Amino acid sequence: MECLTGALAALAGEELKSSFGPAVLERATVLVGARNVIDAELARTVREGELTRASEHDGKATMASWLRGHHRLPQGAASQLVRNGRASERLPVLAAAAAAGLVPAEAVSVMSRRWWPT
Numbered sequence: 001m002e003c004l005t006g007a008l009a010a011l012a013g014e015e016l017k018s019s020f021g022p023a024v025l026e027r028a029t030v031l032v033g034a035r036n037v038i039d040a041e042l043a044r045t046v047r048e049g050e051l052t053r054a055s056e057h058d059g060k061a062t063m064a065s066w067l068r069g070h071h072r073l074p075q076g077a078a079s080q081l082v083r084n085g086r087a088s089e090r091l092p093v094l095a096a097a098a099a100a101g102l103v104p105a106e107a108v109s110v111m112s113r114r115w116w117p118t
Contacts, residue, residue, distance in 0.1 A: 033101035040088065040098035043105065047085025080109050087112035 011031075016024065046063050049055060055066035067078035087108055088095035094111055097103040 032104075036098060036101040036104050039084075039105035040095065040101075040103075040108070043081055043084035043088055043108070044095070044099075045085075046081045047089055050082060050085065080105070080112075083112040084108045 016027075019027070046067070049066070050063045055061065055063050058066060058070065060066035060069055062082075064075075064078040064082050067073045067081060068075060073081070084105055088098065091111060094103065094108060098105070098108055
């Protein structure tokens with residue numbers, strides 16, 4: 001995890017003002033893919049936390065309440081993460097595409113509503 005944190009800090013420290021248009025677009029493309037991968041991994045982790053009742057070790061009844069209470073996620077975002085984790089478990093092809101950075105969390109969320117309506 002330290003490696004990821006360091007890589008993100010390095011990205012945030014890069015100077016962008018002198019970047020030429022195509023370089024900015026390429027950077028944005030890579031970042032969107034990386035965001036998709038991180039979102040997929042977070043949903044997978046939240047699902048594992050739900051299955052193992054990890055939130056109870058930190059005083060919360062559910063992973064959604066843990067995300068809201070400890071990370072200040074809005075209720076909708078926390079619920080979406082829980083649903084996405086569940087959907088990824090049921091839809092392995094979708095999970096693989098998301099983990100490869102090809103599908104955004106919002107698309108996984110649309111698919112997840114079939115089984116877990118809000």
